Amino acid sequence: NAGVTQTPKFQVLKTGQSMTLQCAQDMNHEYMSWYRQDPGMGLRLIHYSVGAGITDQGEVPNGYNVSRSTTEDFPLRLLSAAPSQTSVYFCASSAYRDSNSPLHFGNGTRLTVT
């Protein structure tokens, strides 16, 4: 199993550009989520999904959209990039049916917005 796969690993955007961060998992996990990590601020939840067709907002959703058309994929869209969105983004999944289940993280995407 590849686990959680994120692409790209690095991305530089200009202010106002849009892009999609890709996330795929092959563990048949129902729960998927996106976090951003900024220095000294831990991991903050952007959006999450408990199954195909279901998404919900986390702590810091503004400026981001998600969709969940399949169990495997959970892309994160930046609508109009801003310098404040410079961060490291992690996708994570877990076996939701087993509610007490650890998160499996992807390797992250380092995004810089100039």
Place this chain on the structure above:
Amino acid sequence: GENVEQHPSTLSVQEGDSAVIKCTYSDSASNYFPWYKQELGKRPQLIIDIRSNVGEKKDQRIAVTLNKTAKHFSLHITETQPEDSAVYFCAASTNAGKSTFGDGTTLTVKP
């Protein structure tokens, strides 16, 4: 929503000493408390977890304790080694699946 506070933010110990990191949470519905280790430039990875029906769990040099009444839980690392140097995150989650993380503790083990 849930709020998780983690202390200290940085911790430096001599090799062989013990390290303790403490977290408090606010939502009494939280019932799962994992700890993740993140090495520089890498992804967070689970090192140990504890469920709300258990007070203590140990895995070799690592142990976690949970006090539900006081809403706090702690990570204990004994006989620290240089490879234990990393950032450690605590988290609290409910049956809804959402995990709220502490801000992290940077542990440095000096040889």
